[in-house]
Amino acid sequence: MQINSLLKITLVFTLCVILMGAYTRLADAGLGCPDWPGCYGMLKVPTATHELNQVQQDFPGHTVETDKAWLEMIHRYIAGTLGLLVLLILVLSLKSQDAPKKLPMFIAALIIFQAALGMWTVTMKLMPIIVMAHLLGGFALFSLLLLLYLRNKPLRIPGGDPRARKLAGLAAICIGVLLLQIILGGWTSSNYAALACTTLPICEGNWVDNLNFADAFSPFQGDHPSFEFGVLDYSARMTIHVAHRIGAVITSIMLLYLAFKLIRTASSSIMRNAAWLLIALVVLQVILGISNVVLHLPLGIAVSHNGGAALLLLTLVFINYALWRKA
Structure with a gap:
């Protein structure tokens, strides 16, 4: 084989x-x-x-x-x-x-x-x-x-698409932003904070005064017989959830900006198609994320949200490889 x-x-x-x-x-x-x-x-x-x-x-x-x-x-x-x-x-x-x-x-x-x-x-x-x-x-x-x-x-791109190569730095920043958002998503899930906020656009109540970053992002949470279902209090979980939502907004804006810049500047159909795929995946992720909140984390949608993040990362890996590789 x-x-x-x-x-x-x-x-x-x-x-x-x-x-x-x-x-x-x-x-x-x-x-x-x-x-x-x-x-x-x-x-x-x-x-x-x-x-x-x-x-x-x-x-x-x-x-x-x-x-x-x-x-x-x-x-x-x-x-x-x-x-x-x-x-x-x-x-x-x-x-x-x-x-x-x-x-x-x-x-x-x-x-x-x-x-x-x-x-x-x-x-x-x-x-x-x-x-x-x-x-x-x-x-x-x-x-x-x-x-x-x-x-x-x-990867074969006729002429190497030098116009699109000017966006290599932006693409690298975007993949870094996406990685941070994936880390936030993983931290949200592993701390059972996905339903800490159940309203849109940010969170219910006076969430600003309840932010607790010290406990929310402490890597070690003490000794417990089990961490199943989480050990953090509500304020810490709410802080994680809010951070993930704000990160989603920033990530979506950055990725969509990169995609539209690629569509406008790239001369190769390969790069333009990758940009359109990136847009589609970002829109899908936003819809899935909102659906998780509105529908209270249905299993199928929550799993799809994980899969969408993986496909987003793969798309950005491809874009970065295409932009940074030697002609």
């Missing part, structure tokens, strides 16, 4: 892992299995009578919630498959004379670290800083796999 064909499959698997991870987290199934990598010491969810009896011996006080446990295990199965695909990409890259070597090695190291973060997510009982790091690792993996794909299949 050619490396690029394998990379396409791996990119799809990575998106599936990101979506499944979001679904598992939002369905409160992150601790569906209290151990790692198995589930109650088994390779599948225990359902038979003798398996459940064994669980009572090995995990006293725990009750097997089959639906949540299966969500967690399916996520692990898909993630494990993704790990094997990444290792296969590394092997093929090392065997090929023309393929990059350092990038696939870094990607392989990243997915090993991702596995460790997955383990710590469970063993540290959904500690927000670990949950957020695990989410960011998935986004980083998605982006680096696209970068490897682009490096294996050189």
Whole structure:
């Protein structure tokens, strides 16, 4: 199999892992299995009578919630498959004379670290800083796999589009702004702050006087038996939510400005199409974000919001690669 064909499959698997991870987290199934990598010491969810009896011996006080446990295990199965695909990409890259070597090695190291973060997510009982790091690792993996794909299949833009290249600096700033917004989104989700504000455009009540940045953005939140459902008080969660909303406005303006500048200045259809895709994804994300508030975080829309963020990042990675690469 050619490396690029394998990379396409791996990119799809990575998106599936990101979506499944979001679904598992939002369905409160992150601790569906209290151990790692198995589930109650088994390779599948225990359902038979003798398996459940064994669980009572090995995990006293725990009750097997089959639906949540299966969500967690399916996520692990898909993630494990993704790990094997990444290792296969590394092997093929090392065997090929023309393929990059350092990038696939870094990607392989990243997915090993991702596995460790997955383990710590469970063993540290959904500690927000670990949950957020695990989410960011998935986004980083998605982006680096696209970068490897682009490096294996050189991007061809007639003439290099020198007019669009003048926007490279702006594109770099935009991807930085988007990354900060993704971090805010991950922090909002991992601290269960998505419903801290249920009105538009900002928050209900006298929210300005209740802002609490010190507690809201402290990376460590003390010792707790579990961080499931969050440990922060309302003011801290509200502060996180408000920061995410304001960040969404700033991010949307920046990305739309970049997109419209590209449409006006780019001479290649590739860059103009990328700009239109960026606009469509920004509009979709705004609609999904508003829907999460109005409809009180329905699972399907919340998961789609995570997927939209991943596709936005991928689009900006492509735009930056096209603008910064050597002609």
